[in-house]
Amino acid sequence: MSRAEAERRGRRGEVLALWWLRLRGWRILARRVKVKVGEVDIVARKGRTVAFVEVKWRRDAGLLGDAIDAHRLRRVARAAEMLAPRYAKVGDDVRIDVILVAPRTWPRRIANAWQPGA
Structure with missing residues (x-):
């Protein structure tokens, strides 16, 4: 599979996850948010x-x-650490989740896939 095809399918996976x-x-709250240290696919509340x-x-x-x-x-x-002040309010729980997507599943x-120090 070409890089362009993989990118297209990855974007489709993001839409399904949304x-x-x-x-x-x-x-x-946001999609595909980029900062200098990385990118977050979806920010949700x-x-x-x-x-x-x-x-x-x-x-x-x-x-x-x-x-x-x-x-x-x-x-x-x-990236989430840099973005948290933009999207989270005082007292909110902030976490990192992962959504795994494949055809026909x-x-x-x-x-909460990530814990500091993990």
């Missing part, structure tokens, strides 16, 4: 929780287990 979050009561969401798409659900690792999560966590969310 709708999946919306259907579960999350309000989407539900009640007093703000989630910085990394979306990973794979063409085979069997490959989703290797889609996210500590290196990628650290990059998202650094329901999206799988890993809530």
